[in-house]
Amino acid sequence: MGQLATPLRPAAGAQRPRFWQAKSFRRRIGELVLQLVLLAIGVSFVLPLYWMVLTSVKPDTQIFVYPPVWWPARFVWSNYPQGLTYVPFFLYMRNTAFYAVLAVMGALFSNPLAAYSFSRITWPGRNAFFIVTIATLMLPYTVTLIPVFVIYRHLGWVNTYLPLVVPTFLGSPFYIFLLRQFMLTIPRELSEAARMDGANELGIYWRIILPLIRPALAAVALFEFIRAWKDFLGPLIYLNSDKLYVVSVGLQQYKQEFTTQWAFLMAASSTATLPIIILFYLTQRTFIQGITLTGIKG
Amino acid sequence: MATVTSVGAGAAQGTRRAARRRRRSLVVGLAFCLPWIIGLLGLHLVPVVLSLYYSFTDYDILQPPKWVGFDNYLSLFRDSVFWGAVENTVIYALMAIPAGVVFAFGLALLLNTKIRGLAIWRTIYFLPNVLPTVAVSIVWLWVFNPLYGPVNWFLDLLGLPGPGWFADEHWGKPGLVLLSLWSVGQTMVIYLAGLQDVPQELYDAADVDGASVWRKTFSVTLPMLTPVIFFNLVLSLIGVFSYFDAPFVITDGLGNPAHSMLFYAMYLYRNAFNLFHMGLASSMAWLQFLITLLVALLIFGTSGRWVYYGGGDEKK
Numbered sequence: 374m375g376q377l378a379t380p381l382r383p384a385a386g387a388q389r390p391r392f393w394q395a396k397s398f399r400r401r402i403g404e405l406v407l408q409l410v411l412l413a414i415g416v417s418f419v420l421p422l423y424w425m426v427l428t429s430v431k432p433d434t435q436i437f438v439y440p441p442v443w444w445p446a447r448f449v450w451s452n453y454p455q456g457l458t459y460v461p462f463f464l465y466m467r468n469t470a471f472y473a474v475l476a477v478m479g480a481l482f483s484n485p486l487a488a489y490s491f492s493r494i495t496w497p498g499r500n501a502f503f504i505v506t507i508a509t510l511m512l513p514y515t516v517t518l519i520p521v522f523v524i525y526r527h528l529g530w531v532n533t534y535l536p537l538v539v540p541t542f543l544g545s546p547f548y549i550f551l552l553r554q555f556m557l558t559i560p561r562e563l564s565e566a567a568r569m570d571g572a573n574e575l576g577i578y579w580r581i582i583l584p585l586i587r588p589a590l591a592a593v594a595l596f597e598f599i600r601a602w603k604d605f606l607g608p609l610i611y612l613n614s615d616k617l618y619v620v621s622v623g624l625q626q627y628k629q630e631f632t633t634q635w636a637f638l639m640a641a642s643s644t645a646t647l648p649i650i651i652l653f654y655l656t657q658r659t660f661i662q663g664i665t666l667t668g669i670k671g
Numbered sequence: 672m673a674t675v676t677s678v679g680a681g682a683a684q685g686t687r688r689a690a691r692r693r694r695r696s697l698v699v700g701l702a703f704c705l706p707w708i709i710g711l712l713g714l715h716l717v718p719v720v721l722s723l724y725y726s727f728t729d730y731d732i733l734q735p736p737k738w739v740g741f742d743n744y745l746s747l748f749r750d751s752v753f754w755g756a757v758e759n760t761v762i763y764a765l766m767a768i769p770a771g772v773v774f775a776f777g778l779a780l781l782l783n784t785k786i787r788g789l790a791i792w793r794t795i796y797f798l799p800n801v802l803p804t805v806a807v808s809i810v811w812l813w814v815f816n817p818l819y820g821p822v823n824w825f826l827d828l829l830g831l832p833g834p835g836w837f838a839d840e841h842w843g844k845p846g847l848v849l850l851s852l853w854s855v856g857q858t859m860v861i862y863l864a865g866l867q868d869v870p871q872e873l874y875d876a877a878d879v880d881g882a883s884v885w886r887k888t889f890s891v892t893l894p895m896l897t898p899v900i901f902f903n904l905v906l907s908l909i910g911v912f913s914y915f916d917a918p919f920v921i922t923d924g925l926g927n928p929a930h931s932m933l934f935y936a937m938y939l940y941r942n943a944f945n946l947f948h949m950g951l952a953s954s955m956a957w958l959q960f961l962i963t964l965l966v967a968l969l970i971f972g973t974s975g976r977w978v979y980y981g982g983g984d985e986k987k
Contacts, residue, residue: 407786414778415795418853422798424821425810441824487707496700497693506707509715513913513963515939515956519725519949520718523732543710574699603803605916610944621805628809629923635813642806653801657794660801664857665864 425646429453429639436635449636456637457644464616465623466644472537472608472619473601479541480548480597481590487544488552489578493564503553510546522610536611537604541597548593554666555589556582592663595656602649620645726954731947743954753955755930756938759844763934764911767848771907772900775855779862780888793863797856808920811850812837837921840931847932850917858903865899866892897978901970908966912936912959935959 428436432449435442457463490496491503525536559582567577583590605621612618618626624641631637653660701708726743728736747753778796782789799807815822815836823833834842869892877887915936918926924941926933935955943952 404786407781407784408788411781411786411788411792414781415792418795418799420821421807421810421814421853424814425806428813437819439819439824440827441819441821483706483710486703486705490700490703494696494700494703496697498697499700502704506711509711511909511963511967512715512719513909513956513959515913515936516722516960517715517718519943519953519956520721521714522943523721523949524713524718526732540710540714542706543714544707545710549707574703578703599801603801603805605805605920606940621803624803624805624809625920628920638809639813642809645803645806649801649803650798653798654794657797661793661797661860664860 422646425639426643428635429456429643431636433636452636452640453644456634456640459631459634459637460623460627460641461615462620462623462641462644465618465620468617469602469619469621472534472604473598475534475538476541476601477594477597479538479543480545480593483542483544484548484593485552485583485586485590486578487549488556489582491549492553492556493559493561493577493582494574506546506549510550518610525611531611532613532617533611534617537601537607541601548596551593551663551666552586552589555586559585588659588662589666591656591659592666595652595660596663598652599649722953722956725950726957728950730949730953732949733947736950739950743951744958747951747954747958752930752933753938756926756933756935759926759931759933760912760914760935763844763847763914764908766844767851768904768907768911770848770852771855771858772904774852775858775862775903776896776900778855778859779866780892782859782863783866793860796859799854800856804916805920807854808850808917811846811917812921815846815849837932838928840929843918843922843928843932847917847921861899861903862896865896869895894979898980901974901978905967905970908970909963912963915940 427443427445429452430448430450431442431445431452432447435445487506491499491506521536522531525531528535530536530539563581563585564577567581572580603621604619605625608619608622609625612622624638624645627641628638725736727738727740729739729742730736782793782796814820817823817833817835817838820836822836826833836842836846873891873895874887877891882890913936914934918932918934919937919940922932924937926937939952939955939959942948942955
């Protein structure tokens with residue numbers, strides 16, 4: 374706020390400015406107001422999460438009451454074991470982790486390869502092909518949803534993880550774009566020097582480029598992990614046996630069947646959310662840099 | 672003479688070598704792209720064409736598709752539920768997209784001041800964006816519970832009547848808009864990065880002219896950010912017709928009360944995977960595709976009038 378005060382303000386003559394006219398005082402008030410606004414918004418952002426955790430440890434008698442209770446009379450930790458065994462929730466968590474890890478592996482396999490081809494090898498038709506790649510970003514997923522389902526059904530892959538995992542090994546235009554942007558910033562001379570030394574493209578890719586783009590790879594891995602963890606429509610369509618369910622579909626089923634068991638539902642929701650909150654807390658820097666990289670260059 | 676021929680031969684050899692190198696780089700380039708080429712063809716291009724074909728057929732997956740011409744499209748135009756879903760989606764878009772731009776931009780402006788604790792606020796505002804949608808939607812339903820939720824309690828404190836939210840056909844969509852505003856963190860971070868790219872000289876020049884804070888926001892910051900806002904606007908317009916997860920979870924896929932939260936993609940899903948009207952659903956998908964294209968062209972067409980592509984770099 375301070376640097377916004379006009380520097381051309383004439384000196385206030387011989388009279389000393391009163392304390393509320395002093396620059397430092399006004400700046401402090403400005404900062405205070407701003408902090409209060411940020412705090413108010415922050416509270417409303419955290420409140421739903423607080424409400425989720427709070428409900429998950431409340432006794433039943435404090436859930437359906439008005440006015441709402443902001444601190445439980447006693448902590449009912451047993452909501453967790455009960456809520457999480459009502460349905461095989463830990464199995465769902467394991468399935469989700471399995472799906473997310475495979476998806477990350479797929480994304481790290483396919484996308485850097487394509488990005489390397491688009492940024493560091495000059496071949497005829499490359500730019501046109503890249504434009505087609507970017508254009509698929511504009512394609513609504515609903516247009517491909519049904520034919521892709523039909524294809525997987527013909528392959529006999531419905532009710533397996535293959536329709537969820539295999540596509541990640543075939544690349545995604547968003548990640549290709551992100552990694553290409555990053556690879557373009559690496560000086561060409563590095564590759565040229567390696568070529569002089571007799572390295573082939575695969576060697577340059579593996580030994581020079583990949584180590585240099587590690588921050589971008591980390592961003593892709595994170596984005597993909599979160600995407601897979603959040604993925605709802607894919608598992609909803611392709612997984613139809615209880616044993617294979619992931620957390621998103623499991624939670625939705627749970628909600629449909631036990632719509633008034635709010636303590637259990639919130640215990641399950643907290644459990645599904647907590648790993649992501651921890652992951653985000655530990656990796657937020659990578660996250661925000663990754664988003665910045667794609668958002669601006671767009 | 673002898674020298675001339677040898678030079679000619681050398682050039683021919685050179686072009687031959689260049690051609691070989693080009694062919695080689697083509698092979699290597701395509702090899703690196705191979706997974707994506709398979710993905711592009713198998714999961715994008717071929718399905719798009721197939722989906723157009725299905726949209727002209729009666730197809731229930733078990734029997735092979737039967738050609739019916741424009742029947743699917745015609746029956747959609749006569750289907751009041753379809754028009755209801757279109758209307759819901761458009762109303763939601765008209766509320767959520769402008770509100771999202773304004774809110775994300777406002778948050779980014781607040782965080783772009785040299786304030787203490789910036790990183791903490793940014794983390795808090797961004798967090799909802801990464802949380803699992805299903806869990807978040809369930810939590811939302813509970814926070815907005817008309818009788819026992821904290822939101823209506825707060826409104827009560829202010830002396831306002833609390834609406835029925837997701838139990839009321841008029842208040843479901845505003846509730847979803849609030850959910851979308853809660854998850855606005857990603858856009859905010861993008862805007863924030865854009866704000867930090869605005870050259871300081873522009874503000875200094877405005878200061879010399881004695882511009883107020885508001886004046887600087889509307890005459891410097893906002894114009895400089897229009898390319899970023901534009902990019903986001905295009906993406907959210909494409910996204911809104913695919914809006915699915917939150918309303919599906921909140922309404923158990925039904926879109927009730929009174930179909931007020933039955934959105935376009937939800938009706939498409941119902942046709943495809945509950946009723947197995949794959950042909951009809953495909954024609955919905957293609958209509959969506961055409962609408963999206965039209966809207967995108969429309970914004971691109973008008974962008975010259977309001978998007979500022981001056982680029983700070985040229986001026987430096």
